[in-house]
Amino acid sequence: MSPVKVFGHPMLTNVARVLLFLEEVGAEYELVPVDFVAGEHKRPQHVQLNPFAKMPGFQDGDLVLFESRAIAKYILHKYGGTAGLDLLGENSGIEELAMVDVWTEVEAQQYYPAISPVVFECIIIPFIIPGGGAAPNQTVVDESLERLRGVLGIYEARLEKSRYLAGDSISFADLNHIPFTFYFMTTPYAKVFDEYPKVKAWWEMLMARPAVQRVCKHMPTEFKLRAQY
Amino acid sequence: MSPVKVFGHPMLTNVARVLLFLEEVGAEYELVPVDFVAGEHKRPQHVQLNPFAKMPGFQDGDLVLFESRAIAKYILHKYGGTAGLDLLGENSGIEELAMVDVWTEVEAQQYYPAISPVVFECIIIPFIIPGGGAAPNQTVVDESLERLRGVLGIYEARLEKSRYLAGDSISFADLNHIPFTFYFMTTPYAKVFDEYPKVKAWWEMLMARPAVQRVCKHMPTEFKLRAQY
Incomplete structure (x- = not known):
């Protein structure tokens, strides 16, 4: 199965947030560069991933997500257990x-x-x-x-x-x-x-x-x- | 057991947010007025509830919470099941x-x-x-x-x-x-x-x-x- 894809550049804080949680849980991922200096984030291909034309975009199979905090939570829900991490506190009271x-x-x-x-x-x-x-x-x-x-x-x-x-x-x-x-x-x-x-x-x-x-x-x-x- | 307490005035949007979720789940609550025109939210009694001196404050027994979105989620975790509501989507995939x-x-x-x-x-x-x-x-x-x-x-x-x-x-x-x-x-x-x-x-x-x-x-x-x- 192909790894999850993150669309954006890691110098952007919202992209860095998503990469950080992928690294914390040890998930395999592919970083797909988006040349924001050239305005690639405003092109239809990216807007299909993120209707607000912002970064990152995120894809896991057929699932497309945007908003870095929501993506980060999805990553923790999907991989947090395997990684032995309960960063959202959901396994406590x-x-x-x-x-x-x-x-x-x-x-x-x-x-x-x-x-x-x-x-x-x-x-x-x-x-x-x-x-x-x-x-x-x-x-x-x-x-x-x-x-x-x-x-x-x-x-x-x-x-x-x-x-x-x-x-x-x-x-x-x-x-x-x-x-x-x-x-x-x-x-x-x-x-x-x-x-x-x-x-x-x-x-x-x-x-x-x-x-x-x-x-x-x-x-x-x-x-x-x-x-x- | 005493009901949960919300400290603030319902005309404030963040207070209204908390009241809205309490009403949605049908929880019993007490609204404790805080006279913000008189600056009561900056007094030590309120700052003990909300260190940022903002409204609302929230108390459930010994538990003190602030930040209206976090309070709202707590309300949904505590009462959502009883009310038959899954507003956070946690019972789905x-x-x-x-x-x-x-x-x-x-x-x-x-x-x-x-x-x-x-x-x-x-x-x-x-x-x-x-x-x-x-x-x-x-x-x-x-x-x-x-x-x-x-x-x-x-x-x-x-x-x-x-x-x-x-x-x-x-x-x-x-x-x-x-x-x-x-x-x-x-x-x-x-x-x-x-x-x-x-x-x-x-x-x-x-x-x-x-x-x-x-x-x-x-x-x-x-x-x-x-x-x-």
């Missing part, structure tokens, strides 16, 4: 499952809106504007860092009580932080994390995972050579 | 479950960012600024409506193939659209939905549900009397 859901939502609703503007201003906007683009909007960066410090303060208090966000086991909630935080750590503002020692230790624990290492090596930290993607 | 996850993410990542700025500009900002606030920012409204039309076009194509977004049964994905769409339908732009007949019919089907009716009657459509909330 409904209270443990609820804690994974709570901190998964916290990443999406509180953490991502705080950290992503810094990554957009420092990395993504300069990358997508040919020639390097304008300097980061410092007001946006400063406001986002203030918001991020608020979130990290709450994480610090949480990680004083449990080893990971949803409890003492690693979960979907923790791993969802990786793609954007990985890029944030390449900006001049990475040292913000040093103010929160529990958070910093948690981040280093996540980065030390072999599956995380395998995915991150395909995520560039040097964006000047735009033509190569 | 993993492919059906994945479709619920896909369209749940679509609501959060594509629909909400398109529809919410219109509701903010037309209702929420004028409400929170004493005296009625400024006129809506028409550029924001127009750009959001264009984005919303893009999303509704994709919904229209989807609803030509299935009765509801994730398939022929109603799911968590459909019901998550209610709080913001309910308010959107009170703005001068409600008629945008008339351009998408399958979407319009789907919306009317959702609004006809008794549980939806029970929650929406507590969501005001007249915001001039700010002092009463």
